Amino acid sequence: MFPLRDDNPTEIFPLFTLAIIAACVTVWVYIQGGGFSPRTLDASICSLGAIPAEVTGRLGARGPCPAGGLTWQTLFTSMFLHGGWMHLIGNMWFLWIFGNNVEDSMGRIRFLVFYVLAGLIAAAAFVFFNPTSAMPLVGASGAISGVMGAYLVLYPRARVHTLFFFFIFFKVIPVPAWVILGYWFLIQVVSSASGSASGAGVAYAAHVGGFLAGVLLVPLFANRRLVNAKRQGVVLSRSDIDRGGWW
Numbered sequence: 001m002f003p004l005r006d007d008n009p010t011e012i013f014p015l016f017t018l019a020i021i022a023a024c025v026t027v028w029v030y031i032q033g034g035g036f037s038p039r040t041l042d043a044s045i046c047s048l049g050a051i052p053a054e055v056t057g058r059l060g061a062r063g064p065c066p067a068g069g070l071t072w073q074t075l076f077t078s079m080f081l082h083g084g085w086m087h088l089i090g091n092m093w094f095l096w097i098f099g100n101n102v103e104d105s106m107g108r109i110r111f112l113v114f115y116v117l118a119g120l121i122a123a124a125a126f127v128f129f130n131p132t133s134a135m136p137l138v139g140a141s142g143a144i145s146g147v148m149g150a151y152l153v154l155y156p157r158a159r160v161h162t163l164f165f166f167f168i169f170f171k172v173i174p175v176p177a178w179v180i181l182g183y184w185f186l187i188q189v190v191s192s193a194s195g196s197a198s199g200a201g202v203a204y205a206a207h208v209g210g211f212l213a214g215v216l217l218v219p220l221f222a223n224r225r226l227v228n229a230k231r232q233g234v235v236l237s238r239s240d241i242d243r244g245g246w247w
Contacts, residue, residue, distance in 0.1 A: 001162050001180055003097050004172060008158040011226065012245040014100035016112045021092050024140055027080045028088050035085055048081055049136030050074040052127040063134025074136075075123040076116070081138035091140045097160075098151040099144070102218075105154050105227045107247045114221040118146025118213045125209025129192075137203050142210035145188075149214025152181045154227060185211050223247075 031048075033040035046065035053063070054071050070077065082088040103111035122142025151158075156178040164171050188211065192204035 001164055001183060003094070003180055004161045004163055006097060006101070006158055006160045006177070007174065008101045008155055010100050010104040011229075012104050012108070014103045016108050016115070017095060017099035017103050020099070020112075020115065020140075021095060024080050024082065024088065024092060028082055032081065041083075044081060045083065045136050045138050048074060048077040049138040050078040050123050050127065051136045052130045052133040054134075055127050056131045058132045063136075065134070065136060075120050075127070078123060078136070078138050079116075079119040079140050079143050082140070083138055087139060091144055095140065095144045095147065099147050101155060101158075102147050102150045105223060106221050107223050107226070107245055109247050110221045110223065114150070114214075114217060115143050115147065118149075118210050118217065119143030121213040122146065122206040122210030126203050126206040129205040137206065139203065139206075142203065142206035145207045145210030146214030146217070148181055148184070149211040150218040150222075151214075152178060152185075153215055153218045154222060 028034060032044040035041055042064075048070065049065075051063065051065060051074070054067075055074070057071075082091065099111075099115075102114075106114060119140070119142050122145060123137060126137050126142070156176065158177045159174040160177050160180050161172055161174050162180050164173055185208070188204050188207040191202070192208050
């Protein structure tokens with residue numbers, strides 16, 4: 001299943017959702033070399049990616065990166081790095097589909113704080129479950145998992161147009177958000193529990209941690225006035241939108 005779009009209109013312009021997307025693309029192009037230089041890409045991942053063993057100080061066998069560089073600061077910097085074009089595009093696609101509505105329901109500043117906090121918790125969860133790993137963690141997927149968890153709490157019945165494929169058969173079907181997000185989360189939990197994260201190169205523990213962080217944090221960040229208006233189909237005045245848009 002792959003989400004294409006949702007039927008959940010927004011009231012405010014998703015400024016910070018777009019700003020985060022722009023920041024990730026900028027980092028990918030100008031700091032990581034757009035993936036065209038393996039040397040530049042590897043250097044960016046090693047210097048700015050979160051290496052659990054260095055964060056915890058339990059580094060044993062050497063991994064692919066030289067020792068030194070940032071430690072706990074990489075829990076933040078790793079959120080803006082990616083390992084390839086498909087990694088970047090997939091993350092930004094999910095952020096756009098679900099992030100604009102979450103920002104719309106929190107206000108811009110709350111959403112930005114929420115996004116960064118969810119990303120930090122996701123990275124910390126990965127470090128906690130892999131304290132001696134020398135493999136660097138990169139990607140916005142932990143923070144985006146938090147956004148998806150918040151979306152599930154806020155709009156579980158919103159219709160998400162989803163691409164279903166079975167071998168050569170493809171069909172787009174609108175399904176409730178709780179179906180696709182619940183299915184996605186179940187895959188992350190099962191994959192994390194099976195220990196397939198290291199083999200597949202996917203930080204499932206970060207996805208689970210970020211998603212749960214989003215579920216638990218959203219009551220603290222959601223603007224109840226904006227959320228209730230959206231749920232009830234109430235059209236807010238321009239002054240109401242502007243008043244709640246930033247906070």
